[in-house]
Amino acid sequence: MLSEESGYLVQVELDVQDCFFESFPEAAQASGYMDSQVSPATWQDxxxxxxxxxxxxxxxAPSYEIxxxxxxxxxxxxxxxxYRQQNKPTDVLAFAALEVDLPQNPEMVAEPLYLGDIVVSINTAQRQAGQxxxxxxxxxxxxxxHGLLHLLGWDHPDEESLIAMLQQQVVLLEAIGININVNY
Incomplete structure (x- = not known):
């Protein structure tokens, strides 16, 4: 069913926190981040x-929150x-809120379903984009x-599941007009 408000079939409430820009405006300017910064409206889309x-x-659920x-x-x-006992930077972390099946509370049916949080390092993303x-x-x-797929229960413990996940990421990027070549 299309929402009259947005025209989308699935509703999502997205909370974007751009801590990189907010905490390091000079570094964001100097690194070229401002030229590639994705607007909250674009993220939402x-x-x-x-x-x-x-x-x-x-x-x-009537809608979702991320x-x-x-x-x-x-x-x-x-x-x-x-959270992962890995004392090193990484590119993306995902904290799924739905890792277990919880009984539905009738009072919560009208509320957005919280799927979890995705954290992305701009520094690592910049290096990887260059590579x-x-x-x-x-x-x-x-x-x-990639983080969204983790929120929805996707994982890549082996080569086969990693390839399936990467293929799904390609599909997701193509849906927003980004063509990317991935060597599986």
Whole structure:
């Protein structure tokens, strides 16, 4: 069913926190981040499109809520150390809120279903974008799509599941007009 408000089949409330720009405006300017910065409206559009594609993977809810935090290597390293015992920066972390099946509370049926949070390091994304020879915004879309799939229960413990996940990321990026070449 299309929402009259947005025209999207699946509704999502997205909380974008651009801590990289807010905390380091000079570094953001100097690094070229400002030229590739994705607007909150664009993020919202991307997540709407992605969730429509992934609709069959979504638990039933009137709408969904996701947090997206764009940060730097220092903060993501601290988060990675705290939650994954990996004391090093990483590109993306996902904290799924739906890792277990919870009984539905009838009072919560009208509320957005919180899917979880995605944290992306702008510093690492910039390095990877350079290595992959594509734009920072493409890398941010790639990493965020990866994080979204993790929120929905996708994982890559082996080569086969990694390839399936990467293929789904390609589909998600194509849906927002980004063509990316991935060697599987």
């Amino acid at each position: 991307w997540f709407h499109r992605w969730l429509e594609i992934l609709d069959s993977s979504l638990p039933p 947090g997206l935090r764009l940060t730097d290597d220092t903060e993501i390293q601290a988060i990675n150390a705290q 992959q020879e594509h734009s920072l915004s493409t890398e941010l879309a790639w990493l965020t799509a």
